[in-house]
Amino acid sequence: MMISTVNLISGSGSTNLAALEAQRPGGILHGLVETAAIICNNSKAKGPILAEELGFSRERIHYVSRAKGDLGEQIIEVLEKYNPDYYHQLGWLPWMPDSVISRFRGLNQHLGPGGQFMIGPRRILAHLLFCAAIEEQRPIPVFCQLVHPVYDQGDAIFARYAGYSFKESVDAIAKRLLPIEHAVQIEALRLLATGQAKPFPVPRVYKDWMRESGLMDQSIKQAHEFYLAKEKAGDESEVFLMPELYMSPCLV
Numbered sequence: 001m002m003i004s005t006v007n008l009i010s011g012s013g014s015t016n017l018a019a020l021e022a023q024r025p026g027g028i029l030h031g032l033v034e035t036a037a038i039i040c041n042n043s044k045a046k047g048p049i050l051a052e053e054l055g056f057s058r059e060r061i062h063y064v065s066r067a068k069g070d071l072g073e074q075i076i077e078v079l080e081k082y083n084p085d086y087y088h089q090l091g092w093l094p095w096m097p098d099s100v101i102s103r104f105r106g107l108n109q110h111l112g113p114g115g116q117f118m119i120g121p122r123r124i125l126a127h128l129l130f131c132a133a134i135e136e137q138r139p140i141p142v143f144c145q146l147v148h149p150v151y152d153q154g155d156a157i158f159a160r161y162a163g164y165s166f167k168e169s170v171d172a173i174a175k176r177l178l179p180i181e182h183a184v185q186i187e188a189l190r191l192l193a194t195g196q197a198k199p200f201p202v203p204r205v206y207k208d209w210m211r212e213s214g215l216m217d218q219s220i221k222q223a224h225e226f227y228l229a230k231e232k233a234g235d236e237s238e239v240f241l242m243p244e245l246y247m248s249p250c251l252v
Contacts, residue, residue: 001032001193001194001195002031002032002033002034002193003032003033003034003085003086003189003192003193004033004034004035004036004082004083004084004085004086005019005033005034005035005036005084005085005086005087005088005107005189006035006036006037006038006039006078006079006082006084006086006087006088007019007035007037007038007039007087007088007090008038008039008040008041008075008087008088008089008090008092009038009039009040009045009047009048009090009091009092010040010041010042010045010047010091010092010093010094011042011045011046011047011091011093012045012046012047012050012091013038013040013045013046013047013048013050013051013090013091014047014091014178014182015090015091015109015181015182015185016035016038016047016051016090016091017047017050017051017054018182018183018185018186019033019035019088019090019182019185019186019189020035020051020054020056021054022186022189023035028186028187028190029186029189029190029193032189032190032193032194033189033190033193035056036060036082036084037060037061037062037078037081037082037084038051038056038060038061038062039062039063039064039075039078039087040061040062040063040064041063041064041065041071041092041093041094043063043065047091048061048063062078064078066094070097071094071097072097072098072099072100073099075087075096075097075100076099076100076103076104079100079103079104084104085105085192086104086105086106086107086192087100087104087105087106087107087147088106088107088108088109088185088189089106089107089108089109089147090109090185091109092108093119096147098149101147101148101149102149105146105147106146106147107144107145107146107147107157107185107188107189108144108145108146108147108154109144109181109184109185110141110142110143110144110145110152110156110202111123111124111140111141111142111143111177111181112124112126112127112140112141112142112205113126113127113130113205113216113219113220114151114152115151115152115220115224118220118223118224120174121170121171121174121227121239122223122224122227123223124140124164124170124173124174124177125170125223125226125227125239125241126216126219126220126222126223126224127140127205127219128164128166128170128241129219129222129223129241130205130206130212130215130216130219131205132166132241133215133218133219134212134215137163137164137166138205139161139162139163139164140161140162140163140164140173140177140205141159141160141161141203141204141205142159142160142161142162142177142180142181142184143156143157143158143159143160143184143188143202143203144156144157144158144159144184144185144187144188144189145157145202146199152202153202154202155199155200155201155202156199156200156201156202156203157188157191157192157197157199158184158187158188158191158197159184159203160180160183160184161203162176162177162180164176166241167240168240169238169239169240170238170239170240170241171238171239172238226239
């Protein structure tokens, strides 16, 4: 069964490119998945340009922006044009408007602890902070999930778990996990297209909700505030977490 997607990106669109490559002859998704269009919310993003260089039609790349009006209406207009089986959020930063979620099925690329404003390295830092706090090194979940109106509530389609070392920088972990993120989204699409997908509850880093969920919330808040301050200061240095000083991430 062939399924179609509309991919939503905000930056370099590396996972989008990996999915497009997998759809070419010889790829794992060839004959199974077709990307009907790309939606980007950032006019300066490299993702659409890189997709064009790969051979994707410029006519099927659409830009949306809150500055142009209601974001949900703009996205719905594109989705109605192509009527995909799924829209696929691949590094898509804005929160998807409820008007879209209620009308179309969506997939989301997910890594580690979630929550509003938690993107990229922030998720990894939150994971490390949490694991240091409980003094247990739990793997980082990397998965594809169904979009849900409530953050992090959609069932997962496929997941893998990645290890790490506390001696690695957050940036190094993020770079090493990127190919895994690509492979997970591609495998989820393959499972959906072949009718083998069996949705399961979204992976959680914490196990004991009563004892650990509060620590996770604290770690997420700290990671978010840390990166806000870092970005405000214009600090582009790598972030290292020292286990014995986990409440104060070290910049080197």
